[in-house]
Amino acid sequence: MSKSVFYHAGCPVCVSAEQDLLSLVGAENVNVVHVGINKEKVQEAESLGIKSVPALVTPNGNVLHINYGASIEDLKN
């Protein structure tokens, strides 16, 4: 199985969701991208269809928006 990618911004909602998902899906199956620190990843996240973080992009490219931490728009600044 190719890896999923978990995009987050370091907020408490993100950290909580990350812990849950890595536990359920398996940490070895997920790459984690911090778009709050790596601003150049914001555009990448948006191009994948991510509207808010935390979000998990599945191996087949589907976006699962999980709970609500921050909108991608807010991370552009």
Add this chain to the structure above:
Amino acid sequence: MSKSVFYHAGCPVCVSAEQDLLSLVGAENVNVVHVGINKEKVQEAESLGIKSVPALVTPNGNVLHINYGASIEDLKN
């Protein structure tokens, strides 16, 4: 690992999220509850902290709201 529970209402957003999650987490690790058909499960979902479906309740009781299909309030009718 005890099972997660996936609550949904049969809408397209729910079905899509269900397919993704069962694939990622493993179908054998998830119980699926259709709150659109089983109305008596709406109160159970609400008591677990679910505000909208689809949602995944993890083995440790955390609620992951995934994308957005329908609010629990709308399912009470």
